[in-house]
Amino acid sequence: xxxxxxxxxxxxxxxxxxxxxxxxxxxxxxxxxxxxxxxxxxxxxxxxxxxxxxxxxxxxxxxxxxxxxxxxxxxxxxxxxxxxxxxxxxxxxxxxxxxxxxxxxxxxxxxxxxxxxxxxxxx
Numbered sequence: 657x658x659x660x661x662x663x664x665x666x667x668x669x670x671x672x673x674x675x676x677x678x679x680x681x682x683x684x685x686x687x688x689x690x691x692x693x694x695x696x697x698x699x700x701x702x703x704x705x706x707x708x709x710x711x712x713x714x715x716x717x718x719x720x721x722x723x724x725x726x727x728x729x730x731x732x733x734x735x736x737x738x739x740x741x742x743x744x745x746x747x748x749x750x751x752x753x754x755x756x757x758x759x760x761x762x763x764x765x766x767x768x769x770x771x772x773x774x775x776x777x778x779x
Contacts, residue, residue: 659700660709663716671734674707676759681723681730683714689729692746699752706756731755736764738771 662670662679671677680696682689700708713720713728723732727744733755734740740759747755 659697660707662709662711662719664718667711667719670707670709671737675736676705677707677709677734678756678759679732679734680708680710681713681720681725681732682710682728683712685714686728688746692729695747695749695752698749699756702753703756733759735759735762736768738764738767740767 659680660666660670680689680692682693684690696708696710700706711719713725723730723742729746730742730744731747731752732739732742740762741755
């Protein structure tokens, strides 16, 4: 599967409509972003069950602002509509693969329980 370009109009539906979405926040002028792109594309083909998406922070300043992107590239992982990972920096292929395996192995029932418990404390 190739990567999906995300924008203000399709971001939410992409995250809601897919179990796992990995988002690469990048910009055309960013050297590390351009270096990371082939690795990201390669993983999108290796893991067709995962949605790999890209947000051009130059074109999508509102999205970048909403997610408080301060450094690029930044990877953000959503699973079942929950942000479970967000970190700046390009990963090597092995690091990205490790992250993907960890994400796939998460017990989301437990994650949702923890979120509910945190929300209950805040009320």
